[in-house]
Amino acid sequence: MAAVAQSDKAGTTISLDPYETLIRPFMTAHCVKCHNAEKNKGEVRLDNLSVTGPGGTARWAAVRDQIRDGLMPPPKEPRPDTVTARRVVAWASALVGTEPSRLPNQGNLVPHELLFGSPAKPGEPPAARIWRLSPDAYMNLTNAWFKDAPGVSQPFTLTDDRGIRDYAGLYKTDEASTEILVRNAIAIVEAQTTQQFVVPQRFDKKNNVQPPPQIVANKNAVKDFLAIVDPAAPPTPPQLERAIATQFRMALGRVPTAAETTTYLEFYDRCLKTGDSPSAARTMLQAILLKSDVIFRQELGSSVSERDGRRMLVPMELARAISLTLGEKLDGTLVRAAEKGQLSTREQVEGHVRRMLAEGKSNTSRVPLFFREYFEYHRAPDVFKDKPKDAVYLPAVYVKDTDLLVAYVLQQDKDVFRALLTTPLTYYNARISNDNKERTNRVYIAEKNQPQPDKKTGIRPMHVEEIYGFTGGWSDQQPAPMPDETRIGVLMQPSWLAAWSTNFDNDPVRRGRWVRERLLGGTVPDLPIGVAAQVPDEPHHTFRERLRVTRAEGCWKCHQKMDELGLPFENFDHYGRFRTSESVLDTEATAKNMDKKGEPLGPVLRQAALVTTGTIADSGDPALDGPVRDPRDMLRRIAGSERPRQVFVRHAFRFFMGRNESLADAYVLQQADQAYLSSGGSFKALVTSLLTSDAFLYRAVEAKPAPR
Known part of the structure; x- marks a missing residue:
């Protein structure tokens, strides 16, 4: 086939020269044998699949997904080497286009x-949203309007899915949420326009009387x-204007x-x-609280088009976007800067981002939230255990x-990703108190x-402290080095x-899936419908031995991505x-544990030696693959x-951008990774790079979307 060039969905020219040297030989060796005119396994035919033929896009997308997820070729067939398979996936993705999924996971x-x-x-900026x-x-903003007004409730919810949950395109304000928003606006304005309110008094049991209600000033x-x-x-x-x-x-x-x-x-x-003056005034004030830009973050950009068909967010949009990306309330300094x-x-945005990250406090409360949603250790109390x-x-x-350990690593802000996975330090049953006199933090026992x-x-x-492995009792010298060769990093925290x-x-299985997705950037198909994922109840075998059921032919093609990454954690x-x-x-x-009458006295346990080995396979980095002790x-x-660090950058992008990355974001991701490296592994530098990137500051010129 002669060299061909065509454009993908984004208008990027793709060289198809590798088709003859890479794609056709790969398809012949691994696909056409079972998917041809005669065999046609699964009613999928690939021997007639060409670059420009009819129906090619859908079939190339299916081929890409099967190879990418390691589902094809099947286990009994010769496996392609990892590098070649990934080159084929990259080629097919560029051919069919890769639209980012709206689902965070x-x-x-x-x-x-x-x-x-x-x-x-640099790629095209994202669409306005x-x-x-x-x-x-929302609740922090309402607390800025009033304090403890009765009748105000939370109108919004987030999905209970795995990982990062707050995505721009994932939620809409439905009828139930709108009803709560209206009730909240009424309650807020009632509190704002009432000088006094009545507080009922408790019944006086001693004198058997009901005290009259107390009238208090409304703050x-x-x-x-x-x-x-x-x-x-x-x-x-x-007066109305004021x-x-x-x-x-x-x-x-x-x-x-x-x-x-x-x-x-x-x-x-x-x-x-249609009403009296006080009612009209209250309704007017309520209407302001129901404005779309009170309930939504508008990121539409200015009406003046910038170069390359893009427009920068206007200052007030940026003030809200930066404030609510790093924290959960508006930053007053940002708002005043926008007004001026x-x-x-x-450069001005970068200065404020650096200032906020340096100050910390409540205006960057979402930074530690990223690590909670990335590692998901905060779900430990949700797992019921005897x-x-x-x-x-x-x-x-x-x-x-x-939380304290993550905060400590962020405070050091050096080689953060490596430190999170390998730090030998930990806190245990500790809390931090700020000593205002000495301007230092003091560790004290929590309970x-x-x-x-x-x-x-x-x-x-x-x-x-003994759960963590400390035998000398509790100490205020924390974080403390964990006992040698027991645990390191966040993934070996009890949480x-x-x-x-x-x-x-x-x-x-789930631990291995976490490693596959969050560290190696891989994918694992969800559990097929009708499959009962259950480990046999065999108390005389170790859990590793009981997990042999996943080696069955119908299971291993997916479990090979997870089990060998999760089994080393059997050390705990x-x-x-x-x-x-x-x-x-x-x-x-x-069987021998009987009393004198021959009645069983109960089970007797023995200690079986643990096997804590595993395997890193198909990671995308051949130097990383291999057995682990x-x-x-x-x-x-x-x-x-390198690859796991870049995968970490991808997750940070998703959290702070509120969406999944696309092909157009490659430059932004590479720049963020370079900022992290050149700064010695500073997470602040990584976040600053993301929040000053074109993907954050600019929007494509197109019709304004309707509110969701």
Whole structure:
């Protein structure tokens, strides 16, 4: 076939020269044998598949997905080498186009090689969007308008899916949410326009009387609003204008335009025709709280087109976007800069991002949230477990310990990705208190958690510090080095191990899937409908031995991606305790365990030596693939590899951009990775690069989308 060139969906010219040298030989060797005119396995024919033929795009996409996910060729057939297979996937993706999925847990579908395989040029910016506020952001904004007003509830929810959950295109404001928003607006304005409120008093049991209600001043009342709801004195136009400006400032952090002021004055006049003055004024104030840019993050860009058919977000859009990307409330300094026109260049944005990251505090509350949603260790308390008889089990304490460890790594801000996976330090049952006098942080014990010995046996359960492996008691010298060759990094924290376990056992499959998706950037198909994923109940075997069921032909094609990455974590039990052996049923001893009357006395356990080996396979980095001795060996190797670091950058992109990456984002991702490397592994540098990139600052010129 002669060399051919054509354009993909994005208009990029693709060289098809590799077709004869790479694609056709690959298809002949691995695909056509079973998918031809005679055999036609699965009613899929590939011997007549060409680059430009009819129906080619759909079939090439199917071929790409099967090869990418390791489902084809089947296990019994000769397997292509990893490098060649990934080159074929990259070629097919460029041919058919790769649209990013809207689902957060499907972000790895864009082949890694297309994003990092070769130097990229700046791509087209994303489309304009209107992004619904997160639940926390909405409640924080309402707390800025009033304090503790009754009747206000959360109108929004997030999906309970795995990983990153707050995506721009994932949610819409439905009828139920709208009803709550309206009720909230009514409750807020009621609190803003009432000078006093009545507090019922508790019944006096001693005197058997009901005290009269107490009348208290309303701290939420707004002076400018009280002036326009006085039934004895209808408001003047200047009073209404001041009230509109005040509500805008509280709800949006800005002053209204002249056109907006006129709109709400006219709305007041219309309401006045069907009601009294106080009611009309309250309805006008409620309407401001229901503006789309109060409930949504508008990222539409200016009306003035920039070069290459793009437009930069206007300063107030940037102020809200940066504030609500890094935190859950508006940053006052950003808003004031936007009003002064000092947030209209990349350099000005970078200055404010660096300032906010340096200051920390509540205006960057979403930064640690990224690590919670990336590792998902915070789900440990959600996994129900019977309390162990020989130890205290406090998953909420473990989660807070890991929060402190992540915060410590971020404070150091050096080689963050490697440190998160391999740090030898940990906190245990600790809290941090700020000493204002000495301007230092002090570690103190969170809860004593000193369980008493069992009254019958006299055995004292393990304390929290013993769960981590510390035998010398609790110490305020934290973070402390963990016992040698036991655990390292976040993935060996009790919180992560418990979060990725079941009620009664470890979960090597889900742990391995986490490593495959979050560290290696791979994909694993969901469990097929009708398949009962159940490990046999064989108490006389170790869990590794019981997991042999996944080696069955119908299971292994997917489980080969997960099991060997999760089994090394068998070095820990499902409570997160380090171990070198596993308790299993001793069948012979149990059979002999009888009393004098021949009645069974119960099961007898024995300790079976653990096997903690595993295998990294099909990682995308041939130098990384191979057997591993234990979880520490595996994570140290992964932490030092380029591809897992780049996969980490991809996840950071998704969290701070609120969407999955596309082919057009290759340049932004490569620049962010380079910023991370050149800064010595600074997460702040990574975030700064993302928030000053074209993907964050610019939008493509197109029709404005309707609110969702």
